[in-house]
Amino acid sequence: MAGILDGKAALVTGGGSGIGRATAIAMAREGARVAVSDLSKDGIEETVALVNAAGGQSIAIQGDVTDEAAVANMVARTVSAFGRIDCAFNNAGVAGRSVGPPGQRIHELTQPTVAKMFSVNLMGVFLCLKYEIAQMLKQGGGGAIVNTASIAGLIGLATSAHYVATKHGVVGLTKSAAVEYAQDGIRVNCVNPGYIKTPMTKETMDERYDEIMAKVPVRRLGVPEEIAEAVVWMCSDKASFMTGASHVVDGGYTAA
Template identity: 60%
Template sequence: MAGMLDGKSALVTGAGSGIGRATALAFAREGAWVAVADLTLDAAQRTLGAVEAAGGQGVAIACDVTDDAAVAAMVAAAVNAFGGLDCAFNNAGIAPYQVNATGVATADIEEAAWLRILDVNLNGVWRCLRHEVAQMRKQGGGAIVNTASVGGLVGLRGSSAYAVSKHAVLGLTKTAAIDHAADNIRVNAVCPGYIETPMTEESMRRAGERILGRVPMGRLGQPGEIAEAVVWMCSDRASFVTGAGWTVDGGYTAV
């Protein structure tokens, strides 16, 4: 049985672990060649090894999404490897704990931490998107999915910079979808809830009982559950879907 993405090429940022890694594997399972990108080459290569062990094909690329030249080189490397770029998942991001801003009130967060979160989570997505769009325009279209969050739909106590960055990713997604519909490029976002990844470990340590108490399904999501939504949005089965933010959160934002 043919996969949803047979013969297509895909790029995943933040693919070294968690949602990015699960999505790279799902892309490969559905027949795509996968450019696996992460901040460190070692992390990208580990995921590529898992892709290849599962019968997929791809390349590993190191990329810092805060460096525009590195992003341009990443997209070029994917195109050089596969001859084009059909799908992109702009997933690289950071959490407040990575800049010592966990639980810090809005007025108390350090400027450097604020700017760092925005540069990775928002500007990094924009840098990737602009280079991906440039390639997809040349080839007549494509599909892009950006990682937002339930933090892009509601406020998150003690995580203002993160929430702002993810709200902004949704605004970027919607506007880019409008701007590039005529280019046959679809742009959507996925809004994960609390997923069992390294990025949520700190939140669960501090407030796991409270968080799960707000999730009607009563559990953390799994990275593969986000990957399924991303793969579908990148496939031709979602041919009339653009400018959407798909929430995958076990009901967290329904409460």
């Protein structure tokens, strides 16, 4: 039986670990050929090895989503390998403690810290959209793109203002792109994960697990594969009437 992405070519950023890796593997399982990009050369090579060992077809493209030339290269190399791009998952991002000291309120944040956060989480998504959409239009239109936002794109979180701002930005960028390219058959949605068990959240979970779990109705962390399943579905033709949406996968956090 054919998978729901059978015959499609996909690009995944932030694919060296966590949600990106799980999604690349899930896309390949559903029949897509997958280009995997990340800053981590070792990470993407491991992801590609996992995909190929399972019978999929994948290539590794090391690159930085904050570098426009690098993003253009990601898209060009994907097209060179697979002939086109049918779906993309713009997942590369950073958490607060990745760009500066954790737990800072707005008056304590420095401009370089905020600029780095915006560069990766928002400008990176913009650049990926720009080049992916241009390629989809060049192909004659049609395609599906999913951006990684967060529950932080829908609510406020204390001591995370710069992260929250970028994720609200991703939601807004997603909606605008969806409206602009609907007539071209290009669907653009975002996934809004809650607290997921990934390398990015490990330190936070080590420090605040009980506090955070008390706010999650299902009382557990999500796993990357649960986000991957949502992304794969949004990239498939089964989600053909879905565009401009924020798809929340958070164990009930934002409902509580």
